[in-house]
Amino acid sequence: MKNSIKQILYFPITKIILGITVCFSLFVVIQNFVLKPFFYSIITDKSIADPIIIFISTILLIVNYYFLFRLYDKRKITELSLKYFPKEMFGSFIFGFLTISLSIFILYLLGNYQFFSITTTQFSVRTFTVILFAAIVEDLFHRGLILREIENWLGTHIAIVIAMLVELQHISNPDFKLFDLSLYLIWGFTMSMMFIYTKRIWLPYFFHIGWNFAQPFYGSNLTGGTDNGTIIQSKFTGPELLTGGAFGIENSIFTLSFLLFIGIAFYYLAKKEGKIVKGKLFKR
Known part of the structure; x- marks a missing residue:
């Protein structure tokens, strides 16, 4: 039973679906409930706030990916x-x-x-x-x-x-x-x-x-x-x-x-x- 679960969990299609879902979910939550409320509260001009939020979001997505697959695959993330x-x-x-x-x-x-x-x-x-x-x-x-x-x-x-x-x-x-x-x-x-x-x-x-x-x-x-x-x-x-x-x-x-x-x-x-x-x- 454990081997079957492990095979499913590490099946390439499963990893692709989980990788995209988890990374985007974390990104959406942090961007909408942390970054936007914070920067919009201190910077009233969205033309200034939005580039900062988007840039941090870009870094955040990379970090999410790195740590997810660092834990998931237990390997060096050579693609980064x-x-x-x-x-x-x-x-x-x-x-x-x-x-x-x-x-x-x-x-x-x-x-x-x-x-x-x-x-x-x-x-x-x-x-x-x-x-x-x-x-x-x-x-x-x-x-x-x-x-x-x-x-x-x-x-x-x-x-x-x-x-x-x-x-x-x-x-x-x-x-x-x-x-x-x-x-x-x-x-x-x-x-x-x-x-x-x-x-x-x-x-x-x-x-x-x-x-x-x-x-x-x-x-x-x-x-x-x-x-x-x-x-x-x-x-x-x-x-x-x-x-x-x-x-x-x-x-x-x-x-x-x-x-x-x-x-x-x-x-x-x-x-x-x-x-x-x-x-x-x-x-x-």
Whole structure:
């Protein structure tokens, strides 16, 4: 009986469900019953209070995850290892930002992108902290938890496919079209390969932040959203295939091609270094 309970408790799907449920439950309780009442009582301006609350919430979610799986798995939480943190933080943020920048540069050369002025009044600190938080939710649970558990259980290739399918939850984003499926599938593949290569969430996480920040920076919509503000006041013209249309520059054929190339490059490196593995299920 005890062995059966233990098998259920440590079954990968159980761990994924419990991990997400417990981490989010603790986060929601602390944010709504501790952080918000406290900061709203001492800071009347929500435009100042909210970024602080969101930033602390981001740290809180990581801490919740760390201690839960430290107790649950009784292991080192290598996916949150800080061994190469400075390099992965700055390097991958710049990498993500430059990937979008390259698409913008090509559009500029083709005459499909015009910029008029630069202003920070339309881009708030709150927007940036939301980008930080949204990215950690996705990368901590999609890569750090779901991908890691499935790879350990069923192997790298099956884990990549499942991770790609998990990204399809984004089809509810504004201005979604059938072609947008390619973005989510390629994104899931490339982000998975970044995690699989490093076995840490930081490379995909900070690439994600750089990628998302670059879009409103250049005046583009962000995954169909128009309320993120902009820094460079600009204009996109031409076919949606090139500009990404209302969805944003990340859906441009240029950006998708760069993203796929990055994913293939990391797959090649991971395979070369023996990081493409069979899961425990197939080792028996």
